[in-house]
Amino acid sequence: MMITVVSLSTPAGVRRLFGMAEVLWSPVAALVRAYKHRHDIRLLSEFDDRMLADIGLTRGDLRDAVAEPAWRDPSALLTQRVRSRRAARARGFNPDIKLETHVAPPTVPDALDEWSSRLFPARSRYY
Numbered sequence: 001m002m003i004t005v006v007s008l009s010t011p012a013g014v015r016r017l018f019g020m021a022e023v024l025w026s027p028v029a030a031l032v033r034a035y036k037h038r039h040d041i042r043l044l045s046e047f048d049d050r051m052l053a054d055i056g057l058t059r060g061d062l063r064d065a066v067a068e069p070a071w072r073d074p075s076a077l078l079t080q081r082v083r084s085r086r087a088a089r090a091r092g093f094n095p096d097i098k099l100e101t102h103v104a105p106p107t108v109p110d111a112l113d114e115w116s117s118r119l120f121p122a123r124s125r126y127y
Helices: 012-044 049-054 059-066 074-090 114-119
Strands: none
Touching (some): 012 059, 012 074, 059 074
8 A cells, every 4th residue: 555645835925825815804804703793792682681690791781892992892891791790709799798888088187077086186186
């Protein structure tokens, strides 16, 4: 049994031509992909809120993704939001739990202000 190997070499001009075609086609392909993903987001916007929550999205996420410039792929933003929510849920963060809020002191203490007189009693005399 005899095996014959034939090596086909392409001329440098043909390789350059394919290289230029790839450079020109790559941005066009990215725009076509972004347009397709925007169409998919339009389909997602027809889902109700419960269905969007099942896949980890909100209506605000869809609005933010569509607000991206036309040449950017909006699905990257949606993917990032879903991944960050899943990671937060895995760490035990529950967005339904309301956190305590505290009143912050004013940026400029006043002599009559309760924050400055109570927290900084020695300094409040000089204001």
